[in-house]
Amino acid sequence: MKNENQRLRDIALDILLTIGESGGFSHLVIDQKLKKSQLELRDKALLTELVYGTMQHKLTLQYYTNYFVKKPEKMKNWVKWLFYLSIYQMEYLEKIPDHAIIHESVEIAKNRGHKGIANLVNGVLRTIQRNGLPDLNNITDLIERLSIQTSHPYWLVKRWFLQFGEEITREMCETNTAHKQMSIRVQPLKIRRDELMKQLENDGIHTKTSPISDQGMIIEEGNVLNHETFQQHFFTVQDESSMLVAELMDIKQGMTILDSCSAPGGKTTHIAEKMQDNGEIYAYDLHEKKAKLVAKKAKELDLTCIQVGQKDARKLQETHSKETFDRILVDAPCSGLGVLRSKPDIRYNKKEEDIHQLARIQKDILTHVLPLLKKDGKLVYSTCTVDKEENEQMIQSFLDENPEYKIDSSFFEELPEVLKSAKGRTQFGIQIFPQDLDSDGFFITRIMYQDNSNVSR
Missing domain, CATH: 3.40.50.150 (Vaccinia Virus protein VP39)
Structure with a gap:
């Protein structure tokens, strides 16, 4: 019987397959799955992190996977995405120990495939745990290196290089791999911005005013989507x-x-x-x-x-x-x-x-x-x-x-x-x-x- 951690990763793998292989839109697929999953709030947050993080670093994770798997083109799609999901957790998430990631991944491989696939997953992930991942700085082509490091398609990095130059392109690609701050827009006919900021502050949600709009606020700490003012439509989430x-x-x-x-x-x-x-x-x-x-x-x-x-x-x-x-x-x-x-x-x-x-x-x-x-x-x-x-x-x-x-x-x-x-x-x-x-x-x-x-x- 699956434990909750394995079920969560199983759901994440299903979502990644839908997005990565069937062309589903990430935000829509995640939203649909979350509504059906009956996961706790904390697990929903982790599921979202796993899916977005893996998709965000897909080309990097593909490079790492291909480095360790002899014939990656022969892997079934679910095995490929299981590797991406597992390596993402090992490389980018500090709170989950490697041994737990490896154990859950091997169990998923056993349930979805056969012993040979489970052994492959176990062997590759333990090699990564033991020896680490290849150094991307060894990629000699500048555009290819930035493409793999920041997981942007080669054609796009090259296009941006030609249009904007190396400095802007590098900054843009690196920013696209980082977490984005959340901003909201107050509905001024319902509440003043300073009043909303005070209400949120009293409930442990820290904000600051936006330099872009006198209706805008940047969320510095706390989950504003769980606050009653969101349900009352006192504000809109907007970049x-x-x-x-x-x-x-x-x-x-x-x-x-x-x-x-x-x-x-x-x-x-x-x-x-x-x-x-x-x-x-x-x-x-x-x-x-x-x-x-x-x-x-x-x-x-x-x-x-x-x-x-x-x-x-x-x-x-x-x-x-x-x-x-x-x-x-x-x-x-x-x-x-x-x-x-x-x-x-x-x-x-x-x-x-x-x-x-x-x-x-x-x-x-x-x-x-x-x-x-x-x-x-x-x-x-x-x-x-x-x-x-x-x-x-x-x-x-x-x-x-x-x-x-x-x-x-x-x-x-x-x-x-x-x-x-x-x-x-x-x-x-x-x-x-x-x-x-x-x-x-x-x-x-x-x-x-x-x-x-x-x-x-």
């Missing part, structure tokens, strides 16, 4: 880079605003809060299921100015007249290369061709949506990726083809002090790297109409 999007929209009460790609609703509801729930927000998403998430989020936060619908952003001229909106947000579909810490499976599933295709979709959306902007309006374009083709180069290409628009120069003056001299700032917007704020990688810019009398055609 600081994501908060910056609404902060840079120059929002005023009573405006009519379009959020063209709105799911899951974090930015939409932030816009509504900044408007004091006074105005109109039309929030759309291509998928009906995702649009419903936006409506659910708005209802939880008691925001009534948001009208949600399922529509393709590239067809919104069929629904709205030209020059309808004071502000437009295009939080465009993207490769997601800025959120690799939160969704580590992205780095293994994306291909370079995906980026080319996404850049075309992004330009299509911008081209279709911008005529809906009033002549004195402003459009914010954002992505949660770190790639010039989807960001600066896409914006530059769009402006070259559409000279009636320009970058709003006052956008740069409104950046938070902490970002005014950021390395990712260009004439086309600001690229936030994960290491800049210990947040997600994001690109943000703001576009407006240009005085046609000054445009030469």
Whole structure:
């Protein structure tokens, strides 16, 4: 009969197989399994750590496994992932003793396979316990070494080297393997930020204010998701880079605003809060299921100015007249290369061709949506990726083809002090790297109409 430790690792192995071999999304698969598992809170936290940690270091763990196994290509998938899971615990988790990891792994191998596999698992893990792991610094190719050390695909590291140089790429890759701080956004129509901070502090949850948003807070210690204020929807969990999007929209009460790609609703509801729930927000998403998430989020936060619908952003001229909106947000579909810490499976599933295709979709959306902007309006374009083709180069290409628009120069003056001299700032917007704020990688810019009398055609 399995003990609780073995059952937990069995569940972790099942999740890793679903994500790693069947293409499941890590956050969705983990959430589904946790709901069914009936594990205690502490065990749920460990399960999440095991899955995310193993996925985050997959290429490193694959390198180590292949070093010790003579014919790794002949291993069954579950054996491969069992090695990754086991070596991750031995190398990265200090609180679990090696002998316990080896014992549980061998027992899983016995139950899932046969004696030969159990012997292989036992032999490899005991060799690692005795001799340690190979030194990754011995990898001579610089890009390959960084790729293996930080578990980023070779093509991606090479691409970042060419776009941003060695220093930024190394910092970004290393940051993507580290734990990310949690930040939340207070709902100011329900509670003031200082009041929420005081409530949390009284219950042992230590916070500090965000330099990005006057609604933002960074959690320094404690589990805020177990606090009653979370159940009361006094705040939303949101990354600081994501908060910056609404902060840079120059929002005023009573405006009519379009959020063209709105799911899951974090930015939409932030816009509504900044408007004091006074105005109109039309929030759309291509998928009906995702649009419903936006409506659910708005209802939880008691925001009534948001009208949600399922529509393709590239067809919104069929629904709205030209020059309808004071502000437009295009939080465009993207490769997601800025959120690799939160969704580590992205780095293994994306291909370079995906980026080319996404850049075309992004330009299509911008081209279709911008005529809906009033002549004195402003459009914010954002992505949660770190790639010039989807960001600066896409914006530059769009402006070259559409000279009636320009970058709003006052956008740069409104950046938070902490970002005014950021390395990712260009004439086309600001690229936030994960290491800049210990947040997600994001690109943000703001576009407006240009005085046609000054445009030469």
